[in-house]
Amino acid sequence: MDKPLQYANNKYNDYKDQLIDLLKIPSISTDPNYNTEVRRAGEWVVADMQRIGLTAELIETNRHPLVYAEWLGAGDNKPTVLFYGHYDVQPAELADGWDHEPFEPKEKDGFLYARGAADDKGQFFIHVKAVESILASDGELPVNVKFIIEGEEESGGESIEAYVKNHSDRLSANVVVVSDTSMINTEQPVIVTALRGGVSMELHVSGPKSDLHSGAYGGAVHNPAQALAEIIAQLHDTNGQISVPGFYDDVKALTPEERAAIAQAGYDFEELQAETGVPQAYGESDFTILERIGARPTLEITGIAGGYYGAGFKTVIPQKAIAKISCRLVANQDPDKIFDLLEKHIMDITPPTVTTELVKLKGGRWAQMDIVNPMMQSAVRAYRDGWGHEPIFMREGGSIPIVAHMQENLDAPVVMMGFGLNTDNLHAPNEHFSLDHFKRGIQTSIHFMYQIAK
Amino acid sequence: MDKPLQYANNKYNDYKDQLIDLLKIPSISTDPNYNTEVRRAGEWVVADMQRIGLTAELIETNRHPLVYAEWLGAGDNKPTVLFYGHYDVQPAELADGWDHEPFEPKEKDGFLYARGAADDKGQFFIHVKAVESILASDGELPVNVKFIIEGEEESGGESIEAYVKNHSDRLSANVVVVSDTSMINTEQPVIVTALRGGVSMELHVSGPKSDLHSGAYGGAVHNPAQALAEIIAQLHDTNGQISVPGFYDDVKALTPEERAAIAQAGYDFEELQAETGVPQAYGESDFTILERIGARPTLEITGIAGGYYGAGFKTVIPQKAIAKISCRLVANQDPDKIFDLLEKHIMDITPPTVTTELVKLKGGRWAQMDIVNPMMQSAVRAYRDGWGHEPIFMREGGSIPIVAHMQENLDAPVVMMGFGLNTDNLHAPNEHFSLDHFKRGIQTSIHFMYQIAK
Numbered sequence: 001m002d003k004p005l006q007y008a009n010n011k012y013n014d015y016k017d018q019l020i021d022l023l024k025i026p027s028i029s030t031d032p033n034y035n036t037e038v039r040r041a042g043e044w045v046v047a048d049m050q051r052i053g054l055t056a057e058l059i060e061t062n063r064h065p066l067v068y069a070e071w072l073g074a075g076d077n078k079p080t081v082l083f084y085g086h087y088d089v090q091p092a093e094l095a096d097g098w099d100h101e102p103f104e105p106k107e108k109d110g111f112l113y114a115r116g117a118a119d120d121k122g123q124f125f126i127h128v129k130a131v132e133s134i135l136a137s138d139g140e141l142p143v144n145v146k147f148i149i150e151g152e153e154e155s156g157g158e159s160i161e162a163y164v165k166n167h168s169d170r171l172s173a174n175v176v177v178v179s180d181t182s183m184i185n186t187e188q189p190v191i192v193t194a195l196r197g198g199v200s201m202e203l204h205v206s207g208p209k210s211d212l213h214s215g216a217y218g219g220a221v222h223n224p225a226q227a228l229a230e231i232i233a234q235l236h237d238t239n240g241q242i243s244v245p246g247f248y249d250d251v252k253a254l255t256p257e258e259r260a261a262i263a264q265a266g267y268d269f270e271e272l273q274a275e276t277g278v279p280q281a282y283g284e285s286d287f288t289i290l291e292r293i294g295a296r297p298t299l300e301i302t303g304i305a306g307g308y309y310g311a312g313f314k315t316v317i318p319q320k321a322i323a324k325i326s327c328r329l330v331a332n333q334d335p336d337k338i339f340d341l342l343e344k345h346i347m348d349i350t351p352p353t354v355t356t357e358l359v360k361l362k363g364g365r366w367a368q369m370d371i372v373n374p375m376m377q378s379a380v381r382a383y384r385d386g387w388g389h390e391p392i393f394m395r396e397g398g399s400i401p402i403v404a405h406m407q408e409n410l411d412a413p414v415v416m417m418g419f420g421l422n423t424d425n426l427h428a429p430n431e432h433f434s435l436d437h438f439k440r441g442i443q444t445s446i447h448f449m450y451q452i453a454k
Numbered sequence: 455m456d457k458p459l460q461y462a463n464n465k466y467n468d469y470k471d472q473l474i475d476l477l478k479i480p481s482i483s484t485d486p487n488y489n490t491e492v493r494r495a496g497e498w499v500v501a502d503m504q505r506i507g508l509t510a511e512l513i514e515t516n517r518h519p520l521v522y523a524e525w526l527g528a529g530d531n532k533p534t535v536l537f538y539g540h541y542d543v544q545p546a547e548l549a550d551g552w553d554h555e556p557f558e559p560k561e562k563d564g565f566l567y568a569r570g571a572a573d574d575k576g577q578f579f580i581h582v583k584a585v586e587s588i589l590a591s592d593g594e595l596p597v598n599v600k601f602i603i604e605g606e607e608e609s610g611g612e613s614i615e616a617y618v619k620n621h622s623d624r625l626s627a628n629v630v631v632v633s634d635t636s637m638i639n640t641e642q643p644v645i646v647t648a649l650r651g652g653v654s655m656e657l658h659v660s661g662p663k664s665d666l667h668s669g670a671y672g673g674a675v676h677n678p679a680q681a682l683a684e685i686i687a688q689l690h691d692t693n694g695q696i697s698v699p700g701f702y703d704d705v706k707a708l709t710p711e712e713r714a715a716i717a718q719a720g721y722d723f724e725e726l727q728a729e730t731g732v733p734q735a736y737g738e739s740d741f742t743i744l745e746r747i748g749a750r751p752t753l754e755i756t757g758i759a760g761g762y763y764g765a766g767f768k769t770v771i772p773q774k775a776i777a778k779i780s781c782r783l784v785a786n787q788d789p790d791k792i793f794d795l796l797e798k799h800i801m802d803i804t805p806p807t808v809t810t811e812l813v814k815l816k817g818g819r820w821a822q823m824d825i826v827n828p829m830m831q832s833a834v835r836a837y838r839d840g841w842g843h844e845p846i847f848m849r850e851g852g853s854i855p856i857v858a859h860m861q862e863n864l865d866a867p868v869v870m871m872g873f874g875l876n877t878d879n880l881h882a883p884n885e886h887f888s889l890d891h892f893k894r895g896i897q898t899s900i901h902f903m904y905q906i907a908k
Contacts, residue, residue: 196669200767209731214754214780215650215852216876219694219746220726222736225755225777226690232680233687240673272674277663282676282807292673300668301679302770305763307756308778313654313815315780316756323679324762326668326769353736361767398669422670 001450008133008442015129015442016112016435018048022087022121023105023114029064029088030155038064038151041087045128045149052132054147061159064088064151068170071131072144079452080144082173084406085124085180086153089116090427097429110435117433118424123179124149126419126438130445142453146173153180153402161405168409175375175452176406179441181396181418184265186436189383189391189444191376192416193261194295197329197366198399199339200302203346204357205231205321211307212317221317222353225306228321231356234349235299240283240292242299244345247338252331254295261393262290294395298328299342328397335363364401365408373413378451383417386444417444455904462587462896469583469896470566470889472502476541476575477559477568483518483542484609492518492605495541499582499603506586508601515613518542518605522624525585526598533906534598536627538860539578539634540607543570544881551883564889571887572878577633578603580873580892584899596907600627607634607856615859622863629829629906630860633895635850635872638719640890643837643845643898645830646870647715648749651783651820652853653793654756657800658811659685659775665761666771675771676807679760682775685810688803689753694737694746696753698799701792706785708749715847716744748849752782753796782851789817818855819862827867832905837871840898871898 008015027041028034042058042065049056049069056069067087072080092102092115100106105114112122127147134141148171150160164171183190207224208217237243254262267290269281283292292298306321308314327338343358350356370376371393383391396416403414419441425431462469481495482488496512496519503510503523510523521541526534546556546569554560559568566576581601588595602625604614618625637644661678662671691697708716721744723735737746746752760775762768781792797812804810824830825847837845850870857868873895879885 198669200769207730207732212730213852213881214752214756215652215782217726217730217747218752218754218780218782218851219737219750220735220743221730221732222694222734223755225758226686229683229686229755229758229777230690232683236680236684240676272671276661276666276671276675278661278675278807279809280676280806281674283673289674293671296673298668298672300672300769300771301677301683301761302668302768303761303763303772304679304683304758304775305760306758309757309759309776313778313780314756315654315754317754318757321758322763323683324767326672326767328669328672352734353732355733397672398667427667 001446003137004134004446005443007137008129008446011133012439016438019112019122019125019438020105022125023116024103026103027088027116027151028091029152031091038088042067042151045087049128049147052128053135054131059163061163063159066151066160066163067147067149069147070145071141073140074142074144078143079174080146080172081449081452082146082148082171082176082410082412083124083127084148084176084178084402086120086150088151088154089119089121090154092429099430107435111432112435113430113432115431117431118420119426119431120153120180122433122438123419126179126441127177127445130442130449133442133446134449141449143449146171157402160402164406164409171410173410173412176410176412176414177417178400178403178414179417179419180400181416182420182422182424183418185421186434187389189387189389190394190418191379191391192396192418193369193371193393194330194395195367195403196297196397196399197333197335197364197401197404198327199329199335199363200324200326200361201339201342202359202361203228203231203323203325204359205354206319207354208317208319211319214315214317217317222351223317224354225318225321227351227354228304228306228323231346231349232301232323239285242297244341246341247297250332250334251297254291258295259291262295262395263288264392265290265394294397295330297330297333300326302326328399329366331366331368333366335365339363364399365404367404367407367414369414369416375413375415375452379415379417379448382444382448382451386447387440455900457591458588458900459897461591462583462900465587466893470892473566473576473579473892474559476579477570478557480557481542481570481605482545483606485545492542496521496605499541503582503601506582507589508585513617515617517613520605520614520617521601521603523601524599525595527594528596528598532597533628534600534626535903535906536600536602536625536630536864536866537578537581538602538630538632538856540574540604542605542608543573543575544608546883553884561889565886566889567884567886569885571885572874573880573885574607574634576887576892577873580633580895581631581899584896584903587896587900588903595903597903600625611856614856618860618863625864627864627866630864630866630868631871632854632857632868633871633873634854635870636874636876636878637872639875640888641843643841643843644848644872645833645845646850646872647823647825647847648784648849649821649857650751650851650853651787651789651818651855651858652781653783653789653817654778654780654815655793655796656813656815657682657685657777657779658813659808660773661808662771662773665773668769668771671771676805677771678808679772679775681805681808682758682760682777685800685803686755686777693739696751698795700795701751704786704788705751708745713745716749716849717742718846719744719848748851749784751784751787754780756780782853784820785822787820789819793817818853819858821858821861821868823868823870829867829869829906833869833871833902836898836902836905840901841894
């Protein structure tokens with residue numbers, strides 16, 4: 001194993017330059033104007049994988065192509081790793097507040113600044129370079145490897161869902177490695193052990209057939225903006241618990257061990273206030289702040305609008321008002337069931353003076369990863385030897401729906417080896433990725449492959 | 455009196471053509487691009503008044519000029535009428551949904567279609583033409599008349615407020631006639647006996663220092679859109695009464711006579727539903743629909759906004775959310791006191807997890823008109839003889855702040871002789887004014903001047 005580790009160190013500058021090349025391609029998947037750029041990024045990845053000795057191809061889908069690659073020379077008696085990542089990125093332009101063009105990468109103070117640097121080009125590329133380092137120095141890998149790198153994670157991800165479902169044989173593996181999450185800090189790696197699911201929806205509250213003059217009808221017509229507020233106010237109790245009957249029925253209680261693991265992270269109101277500036281914490285008093293954020297289901301109003309809200313004033317009773325609602329779900333909550341419960345509750349509390357409609361936008365399942373799985377323990381050792389510190393296990397508040405989908409369809413444990421930082425400005429201007437993380441990530445990935453080959 | 459009435463009938467087509475000329479001037483007072491057009495409309499009115507024999511002038515203000523005119527030849531032993539109106543109009547353009555250019559008047563089915571036809575050029579012009587008809591046929595008027603026609607009613611009205619306050623001697627009169635309201639239908643004139651006051655404000659609810667990712671902080675941070683909804687939900691009780699302590703303290707109870715007069719109008723849920731399409735009426739069950747609309751104070755959410763409410767979805771906890779609030783006030787509520795009560799209530803119910811601010815935008819006083827005043831009775835007889843039907847007395851839900859201001863400063867009764875219809879599309883595309891109302895309004899105004907001269 002020493003040769004590949006050394007090889008990676010020697011090739012660090014080349015690997016960095018290759019990553020910079022990939023970061024120059026504006027593979028913005030949500031904007032059809034960038035369709036050819038997205039494809040170009042996929043082709044770039046395929047070419048790089050072929051160059052290092054993998055069999056790689058672009059797989060056509062209804063939207064952006066998938067990259068699939070494999071090296072199966074280790075044989076049937078060796079395990080197979082499937083690496084997941086995505087080569088598409090969030091939108092970005094200079095005017096959003098970037099210090100430089102987001103697709104002209106800049107190196108500064110040990111960080112590489114570019115859209116996609118951490119999310120997710122820099123992260124999945126770590127494993128590509130780990131594989132390259134072993135193949136180049138040993139001529140073979142200690143395990144079989146497969147890569148599935150998608151091009152629409154930032155804009156739906158429907159294509160990979162269909163592909164995973166219909167090609168579970170081709171993707172079959174003993175472990176799936178996903179690198180699209182964050183660590184606490186450089187010296188404290190994290191393996192995420194749970195991701196929340198989610199369901200997003202839009203609530204419409206309608207009253208009169210058109211906007212009315214508030215002086216002419218106010219007092220005798222239920223104002224839809226007011227009715228919307230009254231309905232929203234009945235979705236949480238004063239303790240911040242969600243008031244929808246049945247909402248918590250399927251929530252798996254946290255074990256004392258899980259609570260102890262969460263407490264280990266040592267995050268409290270001081271950190272929350274430093275990060276957000278809120279005057280006081282909110283939410284379920286029976287749970288710590290980190291439990292509320294990462295381990296409990298939530299219901300958030302992500303948008304609200306009705307009537308006239310521009311400069312000045314219009315004396316209007318709005319015809320309708322809307323709210324966008326996002327629920328984060330935990331084991332064993334089902335997104336469809338939660339939507340149905342919410343719909344029923346909202347219909348139950350809708351006064352007869354207005355009409356409501358709840359429209360489902362998107363749902364995704366939560367995922368839980370088994371800590372005692374041997375693959376997880378191999379990852380712990382890989383971090384210890386490759387990074388220099390053992391990782392801690394942590395729940396993550398966000399959602400990566402493809403994880404639960406791969407768990408279900410591939411019947412393999414998922415190990416979330418995240419190499420980013422929460423301060424990397426994901427989805428924001430001046431996204432960046434630590435080059436030290438890039439380097440140590442490659443070492444860790446090499447160690448991981450040798451660990452699971454034992 | 456027969457000669458002027460006949461004269462008016464003979465000159466009807468000329469009067470209509472003159473009104474069309476005035477309607478061609480786009481005197482949109484809220485948009486500074488139209489400042490010269492507003493002035494041109496004022497100059498047009500001055501010229502018309504001078505032509506018919508009044509002393510008239512344009513009075514400069516900080517914004518749009520006032521038109522003042524007078525004929526005081528009836529002498530001190532005759533009463534003086536002050537006619538109020540406004541020559542400015544709401545914005546309008548073809549693209550808003552007009553069937554034709556809004557400043558190219560069209561006559562159709564007995565109506566004149568143009569911006570300002572009913573609000574208020576067509577209405578105040580009735581009195582100008584009544585005065586012209588008498589002066590042209592008799593050489594003198596039975597009473598003294600004054601006109602104050604403002605150019606910024608649709609955009610603040612500050613200039614006339616200052617002028618009324620500082621020039622109450624010049625404007626002094628025995629009765630003020632305001633024609634800027636509506637009748638029930640062509641055969642049922644209405645004299646409005648009460649106007650509501652109002653106060654408008656903006657409620658700001660702030661939480662974190664910037665938008666947050668709902669997956670990263672949801673559950674531990676009070677969502678400002680949710681907090682705003684929770685606050686709004688505490689502004690009314692389940693019976694539609696306003697829950698702000700002290701809000702109703704100064705409300706003068708309706709007398710049995712007033713309630714009987716309101717009941718006489720015979721407006722109930724059928725009409726409300728036909729006009730608005732709401733599934734059920736809302737509001738204070740102890741009051742009839744018409745009482746809720748016209749005689750009770752109200753609190754309306756005229757706009758609400760926060761987070762992301764465009765197409766698609768953004769998983770964001772908004773930094774802040776806002777609501778625009780409009781209160782309609784009745785005797786003897788004071789707009790400043792009501793604002794203070796609301797501010798105190800909102801501060802009292804603001805949870806410690808967010809911060810709130812209530813910003814006052816504009817306040818105006820309610821007005822009540824004395825039914826038994828002799829001027830009011832003269833108006834009743836004028837309608838009977840000039841229109842063909844006695845008017846009913848009715849409260850109006852809307853607000854015309856200058857009315858209370860003139861009552862206070864001029865110490866004269868106000869008679870609201872409205873010649874419009876609620877179906878005239880005021881402030882909306884295809885505004886129109888009945889030419890039959892124009893004709894009968896002139897007859898009524900002539901009768902009124904002779905009535906009060908008796």
